Amino acid sequence: MGGENRYLGLAYLSPYIVGLLVFTAFPFAYSFYLSFTDYSLMSSPEWVGLDNYTKLFTRDRTFDKSLKVTLIYVFSTVPLKLVFALFIAVILNYKLKAINFFRTAYYVPSILGGSIAIAVLWRYVFADTGLVNMVLGAVGIEGINWFGDPTNALFTITLLRCWQFGSAMVIFLAALQGVDKSLYEAAAVDDANQWQVFRHITLPLITPVIFFNLIMQSVQAFQEFNGPYIITNGGPLKSTYLLPLYIYDKAFRNFEMGYASAIAWILFTMIMVLTVVAFWSSKKWVYYAGDKRS
Amino acid sequence: MTVEVANSSIAEDMDRVNRQIARRQKINSMVRYVLLIAVGFVMLYPLIWLVGASFKTNSEIFTNPGFWPKEPTISGYVKGWQTSTPYTFGHFFWNTFLIILPKTIGTCISASLVAYGFARFEFPFKRVFFSLLIATLLLPNVVTRIPQYLLFRDMGWLDTFLPLWVPSALAGDAFFTFMLVQFLRGIPRDMEEAARVDGANSLQTLWYIVTPLLAPALISVALFQFMWTMNDFLGPLIYLSSVDKFPVSLALKLSIDTTEAFDWNQILAMSVLAITPALIVFFMAQKYFIEGISTGGVKG
Incomplete structure (x- = not known):
């Protein structure tokens, strides 16, 4: 269009520009500043240099524990969820009559996603005498102490998020349906088995989508809050005390805004590093149609 | 002549391939349906159980893994x-x-x-x-x-x-x-x-x-x-x-x-x-x- 005022487009952007400055850019910069201060809301922020960071990395054992738990959580939940989502998507990507029905059914848990009601349900399903242990008992298996045992508690949260594999699956499915059918027919003529077809035709063609899902799910997993907050409240023995819970406690229970900002920036840095590494390494393993690489 | 023979053997080949694909597809889709239904059931059962359990008495919630409440109540x-x-x-x-x-x-x-x-x-x-x-x-x-x-x-x-x-x-x-x-x-x-x-x-x-x-x-x-x-x-x-x-x-x-x-x-x-x-x-x-x-x- 154009022709008119060349600033007209900016006028349409004005709500976004105001919002960006006030609610994103300023808070982003300010939180970086806060991470070098001591700020308890009572007085104005007091500059302490690197003290918060030094304390976090040398003297704060809760942070050590929380960092470790967060990394274990992210690196177990994301691969499990994606592998499962891809597995189901591959099964669904077949001339099945009821594909829409299954796709909908599998998507329902994702729709309820972060809902508190689902976290509540999880408490009942995995309670000592909850649904899972009742079913296990019925087939003669001794019940498992899901939440009470520090070695199991985190896994229960992982299970909750893997249960919500639906949106990753729908994205995989859309990609699978875009794969050129003639490639499969050629493979059938060559008597390739299913695993070979999947490994050498399907998988390379959907790497961009795997990459997209990997980043989105990791960013999300690093920020997991509702699950552990409602289901285990970080326990037992801080075995589900993910960094977002620690940040919340420090900021909104103890009102140590500076210290909490420092933890937030460490978490932010980890997410950014992971994203950058993923982008950088994607050159090696992500295949885009039209690439020279064979 | 040779062209016809070649054609018919190609047709046979195609036939063989097609039959093979059809048979494979039949077995495959059976396995797939069974798997999909099993996974779907495990996935949706907690939600189904939730609805049933909301009509159960407090003592029944942790004793009955089934859907149907024994003494249905809306007191919850x-x-x-x-x-x-x-x-x-x-x-x-x-x-x-x-x-x-x-x-x-x-x-x-x-x-x-x-x-x-x-x-x-x-x-x-x-x-x-x-x-x-x-x-x-x-x-x-x-x-x-x-x-x-x-x-x-x-x-x-x-x-x-x-x-x-x-x-x-x-x-x-x-x-x-x-x-x-x-x-x-x-x-x-x-x-x-x-x-x-x-x-x-x-x-x-x-x-x-x-x-x-x-x-x-x-x-x-x-x-x-x-x-x-x-x-x-x-x-x-x-x-x-x-x-x-x-x-x-x-x-x-x-x-x-x-x-x-x-x-x-x-x-x-x-x-x-x-x-x-x-x-x-x-x-x-x-x-x-x-x-x-x-x-x-x-x-x-």
Whole structure:
């Protein structure tokens, strides 16, 4: 269009520009500043240099524990969820009559996603005498102490998020349906088995989508809050005390805004590093149609 | 002659391959159906059990893994609805609605305006602003949350609904703006050009020509915003302190804290009610959800 005022487009952007400055850019910069201060809301922020960071990395054992738990959580939940989502998507990507029905059914848990009601349900399903242990008992298996045992508690949260594999699956499915059918027919003529077809035709063609899902799910997993907050409240023995819970406690229970900002920036840095590494390494393993690489 | 022989042997080959494919497909689809049904059942059973359990007595919840209640009761719903606060659950649903309504409308309007600006105009720093949009798409909320809280405190917005919807009404959810930009880029501009020849200004063009074309994408935006706001917990947890302003998610957490000890069926009953609006909306409009995720890519 154009022709008119060349600033007209900016006028349409004005709500976004105001919002960006006030609610994103300023808070982003300010939180970086806060991470070098001591700020308890009572007085104005007091500059302490690197003290918060030094304390976090040398003297704060809760942070050590929380960092470790967060990394274990992210690196177990994301691969499990994606592998499962891809597995189901591959099964669904077949001339099945009821594909829409299954796709909908599998998507329902994702729709309820972060809902508190689902976290509540999880408490009942995995309670000592909850649904899972009742079913296990019925087939003669001794019940498992899901939440009470520090070695199991985190896994229960992982299970909750893997249960919500639906949106990753729908994205995989859309990609699978875009794969050129003639490639499969050629493979059938060559008597390739299913695993070979999947490994050498399907998988390379959907790497961009795997990459997209990997980043989105990791960013999300690093920020997991509702699950552990409602289901285990970080326990037992801080075995589900993910960094977002620690940040919340420090900021909104103890009102140590500076210290909490420092933890937030460490978490932010980890997410950014992971994203950058993923982008950088994607050159090696992500295949885009039209690439020279064979 | 030789050509015919060759042809017939090719035909036989094709036949063999086709038969092989057909047989393979039959066995395959059997295995697939069995697997899909088994996985589907395991996935959906907790939800089915939840509905059944909400009609059970408190003692039966932890003893009966089946769906059907032995002594069906609606006391969980009746007592749960009353809550242990001076308010009923209806009040908390109303609060949720009061957050969702301005947030959804504000998102649709602001995201349309901004997407229109990005997709149809040239202006200074356009590339910079678009890069910033992508950057905010990937920016984790965790890093801006504390200053936002301080900002809202200084503005006197704590314990009001404003922090929960005003940022979104200023196109704060970059994902939606991005989705609409992508959608607009796919729409041909002929009709807009025609409208301009007829003397319509850009705002009229947006309202009369573009918005109707944008409708399916706007429905997806509204639906996702509805779902996410319905499920939002951390926002209300940080910004709201008085019980009379609690949305459903906080009220549910409150009821766990206050009635946990024994009144399990009340909590389960209210959990059922809490997820019902999302389920109804999903089943009424699932087409828009699936399309929305497949084209835009969505968290969840």
